[in-house]
Amino acid sequence: MTAPTTTPQDTFEAARLRSEELEKKVLDHPDQFRVLTGDRPTGRLHVGHLFGTLQNRVRLQRLGVASFIVIADYQVLTDREACEGIAKNVRELTLDYLAAGLDPHCAHTFIFPHSHVPELNQLLVVFLTLVTNAELDRNPTVKEEIQATGAKQINAGMYTYPVHQAADILFCKANLVPVGKDQLPHLEMTRTIARRFNARYGPVFPEPQALLSAAPQIKGLDGSLKMSKSRNNAIALSASEDETAALIRSATTDGNRIITYEPETRPEVANLLLLASLASGEAPESIAARIGDGGAGMLKRILTEALNEHLRPMRQRRKLLEQNPDHIRNVLMSGIGHAREMAEKTLCEVRKIMDMEL
Numbered sequence: 001m002t003a004p005t006t007t008p009q010d011t012f013e014a015a016r017l018r019s020e021e022l023e024k025k026v027l028d029h030p031d032q033f034r035v036l037t038g039d040r041p042t043g044r045l046h047v048g049h050l051f052g053t054l055q056n057r058v059r060l061q062r063l064g065v066a067s068f069i070v071i072a073d074y075q076v077l078t079d080r081e082a083c084e085g086i087a088k089n090v091r092e093l094t095l096d097y098l099a100a101g102l103d104p105h106c107a108h109t110f111i112f113p114h115s116h117v118p119e120l121n122q123l124l125v126v127f128l129t130l131v132t133n134a135e136l137d138r139n140p141t142v143k144e145e146i147q148a149t150g151a152k153q154i155n156a157g158m159y160t161y162p163v164h165q166a167a168d169i170l171f172c173k174a175n176l177v178p179v180g181k182d183q184l185p186h187l188e189m190t191r192t193i194a195r196r197f198n199a200r201y202g203p204v205f206p207e208p209q210a211l212l213s214a215a216p217q218i219k220g221l222d223g224s225l226k227m228s229k230s231r232n233n234a235i236a237l238s239a240s241e242d243e244t245a246a247l248i249r250s251a252t253t254d255g256n257r258i259i260t261y262e263p264e265t266r267p268e269v270a271n272l273l274l275l276a277s278l279a280s281g282e283a284p285e286s287i288a289a290r291i292g293d294g295g296a297g298m299l300k301r302i303l304t305e306a307l308n309e310h311l312r313p314m315r316q317r318r319k320l321l322e323q324n325p326d327h328i329r330n331v332l333m334s335g336i337g338h339a340r341e342m343a344e345k346t347l348c349e350v351r352k353i354m355d356m357e358l
């Protein structure tokens with residue numbers, strides 16, 4: 001008898017079911033959870049982020065879950081050499097967060113770039129000794145990202161960034177990570193690292209769990225698998241209404257005039273319907289039925305209207321926040337302060353258990 005093989009779809013299904021269970025637990029006991037999530041400061045956040053993870057983060061914050069939001073600025077260097085614009089992107093990202101509803105004033109949300117938390121980065125040194133080259137080589141998301149860069153030379157930061165991400169998550173002992181689908185392999189690596197550390201040296205770290213949203217992978221407007229800041233296929237949350245309309249007009253669809261919701265066979269049309277559904281609350285099948293033989297033009301008009309309406313309050317808040325750069329800086333400084341305090345405590349614990357205390 002051959003052993004059953006696990007496909008990526010099985011892994012995804014299992015993660016989705018676990019997410020549903022987790023949702024219930026978080027609702028009952030928000031105080032037992034600590035969230036860590038974040039983004040690379042490679043550009044402005046887009047609607048994939050909003051529906052894939054950002055709305056989830058805001059919801060968890062409102063439930064009272066402590067939330068650490070890491071801006072992974074070192075990770076920018078994994079797939080590009082130029083570092084100009086990072087500080088600006090960090091500020092833009094922070095604006096996007098606050099506009100979307102993350103609120104550092106609620107006293108349990110902390111936003112910080114990891115380059116400013118040296119104790120966090122020190123954990124990376126230890127964690128690198130807990131994984132093998134073969135494990136780093138196998139990571140499907142890293143493989144896909146390497147392919148997307150089209151580069152011939154891949155730097156070691158690219159191969160090891162999932163380990164860096166483990167340091168991001170474990171420095172604050174987060175146990176809940178709201179992410180999109182592409183992050184599942186990385187989270188598995190974080191869990192492995194936590195388990196191995198605990199087995200080798202003693203119990204320090206929790207094994208964090210992924211929390212998937214209802215839209216864990218929004219596709220790009222070009223029909224590619226993932227809407228992504230770096231691939232020029234995204235609708236930025238901060239785009240104007242006209243820019244949004246133009247981007248949607250340029251989106252790839254197919255030649256069939258009758259609009260139906262069939263994610264397997266008509267992924268591009270299904271993606272636009274899904275976005276319209278997420279923005280309006282109406283089921284994608286029902287939007288498709290309303291359009292009928294109205295064609296891609298009508299679908300795009302409906303999506304533009306729904307999305308612009310959904311994003312309007314966020315965009316207005318962003319405009320106000322843009323007027324106050326000092327506030328953004330204060331938010332980051334305060335987030336860095338809290339993150340450092342937490343990272344220092346964890347690093348002390350790690351040194352102690354590894355017999356490195358003097």
Ligand code: ATP
Binds near residue numbers: 038
């Ligand atoms: P880059 O292209 O620079 O890597 P990105 O758009 O992939 O940028 P990240 O900063 O790498 O964004 O991802 C941040 C978070 O947003 C992750 O949790 C990721 O899973 C989620 N996310 C990113 N893109 C999408 C998407 N298209 N659909 C759902 N979630 C997404």
Ligand code: MG
């Ligand atoms: Mg990415």
